[in-house]
Amino acid sequence: xxxxxxxxxxxxxxxxxxxxxxxxxxxxxxxxxxxxxxxxxxxxxxxxxxxxxxxxxxxxxxxxxxxxxxxxxxxxxxxxxxxxxxxxxxxxxxxxxxxxxxxxxxxxxxxxxxxxxxxxxxxxxxxxxxxxxxxxxxxxxxxxxxxxxxxxxxxxxxxxxxxxxxxxxxxxxxxxxxxxxxxxxxxxxxxxxxxxxxxxxxxxxxxxxxxxxxxxxxxxxxxxxxxxxxxxxxxxxxxxxxxxxxxxxxxxxxxxxxxxxxxxxxxxxxxxxxxxxxxxxxxxxxxxxxxxxxxxxxxxxxxxxxxxxxxxxxxxxxxxxxxxxxxxxxxxxxxxxxxxxxxxxxxxxxxxxxxxxxxxxxxxxxxxxxxxxxxxxx
Numbered sequence: 032x033x034x035x036x037x038x039x040x041x042x043x044x045x046x047x048x049x050x051x052x053x054x055x056x057x058x059x060x061x062x063x064x065x066x067x068x069x070x071x072x073x074x075x076x077x078x079x080x081x082x083x084x085x086x087x088x089x090x091x092x093x094x095x096x097x098x099x100x101x102x103x104x105x106x107x108x109x110x111x112x113x114x115x116x117x118x119x120x121x122x123x124x125x126x127x128x129x130x131x132x133x134x135x136x137x138x139x140x141x142x143x144x145x146x147x148x149x150x151x152x153x154x155x156x157x158x159x160x161x162x163x164x165x166x167x168x169x170x171x172x173x174x175x176x177x178x179x180x181x182x183x184x185x186x187x188x189x190x191x192x193x194x195x196x197x198x199x200x201x202x203x204x205x206x207x208x209x210x211x212x213x214x215x216x217x218x219x220x221x222x223x224x225x226x227x228x229x230x231x232x233x234x235x236x237x238x239x240x241x242x243x244x245x246x247x248x249x250x251x252x253x254x255x256x257x258x259x260x261x262x263x264x265x266x267x268x269x270x271x272x273x274x275x276x277x278x279x280x281x282x283x284x285x286x287x288x289x290x291x292x293x294x295x296x297x298x299x300x301x302x303x304x305x306x307x308x309x310x311x312x313x314x315x316x317x318x319x320x321x322x323x324x325x326x327x328x329x330x331x332x333x334x335x336x337x338x339x340x341x342x343x344x345x346x347x348x349x350x351x352x353x354x355x356x357x358x359x360x361x362x363x364x365x366x367x368x369x370x371x372x373x374x375x376x377x378x379x380x381x382x383x384x385x386x387x388x389x390x391x392x393x394x395x396x397x398x399x400x401x402x403x404x405x406x407x408x409x
Contacts (some may be wrong), residue, residue, distance in 0.1 A: 041073040041405065044138055044163075046154040047146025048085035048106075052317045053250070056168060057146045058092065059212030063396035076138050077101045078131060080150045103317055103344070106150040107338075118311045127153030135161055136251075141407045144165060144399070152177050160183035164406035166399070169195060170316035171342040172349055186406040189399055191316055194349065197215065207402050210393035211320045214300060218324075220305035223391035229271060241292070241377060243270040244307035247392040248315050251277015251295075252362060255332060262366055263291040271374075273303060302326045309376050311369070314347040323355065323390045328376045328383045330369070335361045343377070 045061065047053040050156075057077070057398075064073055077092075079085035081103035088384040092098040105126040109174045141396070143158040145151045145167040155160040158165050158229035167190040169178050182201060189209035190196040196206050226232045243266065247255040256276050263272060267290035274293045276282070281293045297303050304310070312318050322329045333343035357372045376383065 034396075036302060040071075040095065041068065042075075042138070042140045043073070043076060044076045044135065044143045044154070044292040045142040045146070046078045046143065046151045047148050048079040048083040048150040049148035050083055050315070052170060052315045053086060053146045053148035054079075054085045054150070055086045055214060055317060056170065056212050058088065058145065058213045060144060060396055061092060061097060061366070062215055063212065063400060067400075071095070076100050076134075076140065076152075078104060078118040078134060079155050080104065080106050081130075083148075083150060085148075085150070101133045102130075104150065104153060104280050106153060106315050119245050124153055126377055128157050131157035132160065135163060142403050144168070145185075147175060147177050147181075149177060152180055155181045155184050164408065166406060167212075168209065168399070169199075170320070171195065171315070171398070172345040173199075173340075173342055174199065175340065175342065187402050189402060191320060192349075208393070208396065209398040209402070210395035211317060212396040212399060213321065213324060217274070217301045217321055218232055218310060219299075219300065221299065222302055222306045224299060224302045225273060225306035229289060230274065237271055239287070240269060241308040243272045243373070244275070244303055244304075244310045244312075246312050246318070248318060252281040252313055252332075253276070253280070254364075256282070258364060264370070265366065268292050271319075273306070277302070283400070304404070307320045308380075309373060314343040314356075316342070316346055319346050323350070323387050324392055326384050326387045328380050330357045330359060330372050330376065332359050332361065332364060340349050355363075355383065357388065378400040 045057045047057050059076055075098050077089050089098055089101060093101060105123045113227045135157055137296055142162060143154065143163055143165045145155050145165060151181060155165050164186045165184060166187045167181055172192055172195050188201055188205055189205050189207045191211045192334045193208055196208050199206060200315045229237060231237045245255065245259050254284045259274055261284065266272060275297055276293050276295060278295050281295050304327055307327060310322060310327050310329040312322065312329055312331060312335040331347040347356060347358045351358045357376060358374065359368050
């Protein structure tokens with residue numbers, strides 16, 4: 032029979048993966064606890080996929096001893112449509128449940144925190160069987176399939192946005208408005224780090240131009256990469272451009288100049304946000320939340336329905352309606368459309384910033400800590 036370790040030591044299992052959006056909020060929570068507690072007062076584990084992005088993202092925490100271990104399980108994509116691959120993935124999910132069951136018995140956590148993604152469902156289901164309380168987190172305006180399937184097995188569901196919380200049919204006692212916990216590297220900044228990427232940073236020309244940050248989400252965007260590579264020569268007459276392309280996606284297709292710099296990834300993303308005058312970004316919920324938190328004028332280019340369930344379109348449309356964001360759909364992405372919105376964003380910069388100030392930022396990590404502690408059985 033499953034049993035818990037002593038509650039004198041806080042033991043939490045974390046899960047979530049498939050994209051960085053399903054991982055980085057976990058890291059924000061882990062940072063919060065590790066800053067608040069002594070190393071002997073907690074023990075944290077991560078359960079994810081073998082080859083997913085989550086394994087790389089948590090490595091720093093493993094190296095620093097903040098996470099005790101990383102355990103990998105099999106997982107399968109949960110599709111809403113017919114595909115022969117569904118039969119194989121059902122098998123993978125079943126194997127993942129058995130693996131999760133084994134790891135959870137071995138780890139004996141007091142609570143599981145799930146950030147979603149396909150890998151999380153086997154862990155959530157196994158925790159429920161073992162009577163381990165589960166707290167889950169939904170970042171988007173609309174719930175993903177994994178979140179919907181996990182609902183019956185979750186004690187509390189945290190939401191980034193109040194509108195998403197209100198739309199969810201869970202009983203009110205289960206719902207918590209938490210916002211999204213941000214990593215320290217997003218909340219702090221060293222603008223000199225970004226200046227150092229540009230060899231012409233001391234020139235009058237560099238200082239006279241606006242700073243444009245382009246980022247395609249945690250995994251990068253092939254579409255945005257190709258578009259802005261082709262557009263960079265024209266844009267660089269008015270902008271210093273920092274283009275975050277995604278791991279393995281930088282290219283030599285364009286002539287690099289003093290005004291256009293590509294990076295695969297920026298570890299200290301808060302510095303890039305502080306440097307930028309305006310940002311072009313995908314509209315994953317974490318990206319939008321970070322832009323709103325930084326009060327940074329931005330243009331959102333959401334994934335189309337051809338490549339997603341439409342959550343990025345919902346996220347972007349909501350904040351465009353609020354007057355906090357600008358948006359270009361992929362089908363409308365042209366040089367002229369980008370020029371118009373860049374100019375509009377800079378001309379109306381103060382208006383956008385003032386409207387973003389009405390977006391209430393919560394002490395998300397503390398709210399999630401309180402929620403986790405509230406469901407632990409004593």
